[in-house]
Amino acid sequence: MGKCKFWTLRSNFQGQAKLSDFQLVEEDIPTNLKDGELVCEALYLSVDPYMRLFSDWSEVGKPVVGEQVARVTDSKNAKYPVGSVIRLSSGWRSHTHVKDVSTIDVMPELGDLPLSLTLGVMGMPGMTAYFTLLDVLKIKKGETLLVSGAAGAVGSLAGQIGKIMGCTVIGFAGTNAKVKWLKELGFDHAFNYKTEDVGKSIDRVAPDGVHCYCDMVGGEISFQVIKRMRDHGRMVVLGSISTYNNSTETTGPYLFSDILTKSLTITGFIIFNIREKWHIGEKQMAEWIKEGKLKYKETITNGFEHMPEAFLGLFSGENTGKAVVKA
Incomplete structure (x- = not known):
């Protein structure tokens, strides 16, 4: 049985967030899925300033909030077979047991654009x-x-x-x-x-x-x-x-x-609040990129274990463009 790793808050932030506020936890990845369920493994995870505000309302011990792009590794859902790539708000988790597929976002049409853009320009x-x-x-x-x-x-x-x-x-x-x-x-x-x-x-x-x-x-x-x-x-x-x-x-x-x-x-x-309209903007942003009208940069941190450092870097100005963690 494999292990899922996830980052939690060891304690709520007091002023400037710091590394000691975070804790890396492990749990078993479920293997006996029910019909309609699936398990996915994170490929890219987002770190964003809003997470600092949301974390003030988060429960200590729960995964830090956030979006990720993941690949399905086990499935009992015909719509999302093994190998499917999905975007979901499951927090800072290396693996996610998805029981309710309504939490999965519709992926944008990327063409040959990098997958990480689903958390940035196309996200x-x-x-x-x-x-x-x-x-x-x-x-x-x-x-x-x-x-x-x-x-x-x-x-x-x-x-x-x-x-x-x-x-x-x-x-x-x-x-x-x-x-x-x-x-x-x-x-x-x-x-x-x-x-x-x-x-x-x-x-x-x-x-x-x-x-x-x-x-x-x-x-x-x-x-x-x-x-x-x-x-x-x-x-x-x-x-x-x-x-x-x-x-x-x-x-x-x-x-x-x-x-x-x-x-x-x-x-x-x-x-x-207007997620149902995203497909309109995603299509236009992709067109502008392909036409050379829109450029982007990504600051990519390698390694799920470095999620806190990537997050804290947002507040010291270390990122240019979108900050993303490659799991």
């Missing part, structure tokens, strides 16, 4: 970028779009989609190398928020203000952007990575007067 980050710009912000040609966390899995795609739609795109990232990459992707302006003044940078390249803001980080950067948004500007909050590791509640500065006087629209958006 949650790509769909977040696509539907944020087209359905939520309803971006228009000629507008100015600002993206924070612009070198990450979502931000790098959002900026490129903005360019495809005919916008002027501004991006902020945390290293000079990432800024260089953003310019290679076609961003009109890119800045290192650690070495350049955010407000002054925006004033210089967008003196009339910003129409749309795609926010991944929250905190001080978002404060500076909101102060510089145009009347009737639109902002989508996709994350707040700058605050996830705060050990105490923070308050202010308060920007309600700016929101009021500029008639701003601020929307929180979670892509899992």
Whole structure:
């Protein structure tokens, strides 16, 4: 009988997450499956900033939440025979006993694209970028779009989609190398928020203000952007990575007067709420990649045993593009 390995929380995070918060556990892989059940083995696993927030609500001892792409190794389900490749949200597990196949996601049509993209451009980050710009912000040609966390899995795609739609795109990232990459992707302006003044940078390249803001980080950067948004500007909050590791509640500065006087629209958006529409975005993203309009990077960590390190690297800026673990 084989063993399944899975990562759990040894204790809930207190401020900055650390390696000692995680524990690797083993259990037997079931062999006597019931009709309709299957077992799969992870091929690629996703690590994403949202897992830090979700883990605050997770039960200690349970697998850390997350998506993976896996291959079926044992099956009593005709729809998913041995060898099938599936995408599912089963957490940080090397093997998964699937009792309810409704938890399995429909795989996108990849063609000759890498399988790992089902967790990136063709997965949650790509769909977040696509539907944020087209359905939520309803971006228009000629507008100015600002993206924070612009070198990450979502931000790098959002900026490129903005360019495809005919916008002027501004991006902020945390290293000079990432800024260089953003310019290679076609961003009109890119800045290192650690070495350049955010407000002054925006004033210089967008003196009339910003129409749309795609926010991944929250905190001080978002404060500076909101102060510089145009009347009737639109902002989508996709994350707040700058605050996830705060050990105490923070308050202010308060920007309600700016929101009021500029008639701003601020929307929180979670892509899992519209999973039934993913096939639309997946098809378009694949076409843009094949046409050379959309580029991507992956930061791949080898080895299931390194899941925590890959996750913690998200908060120290070690990834460019999508962070993925190859099991």
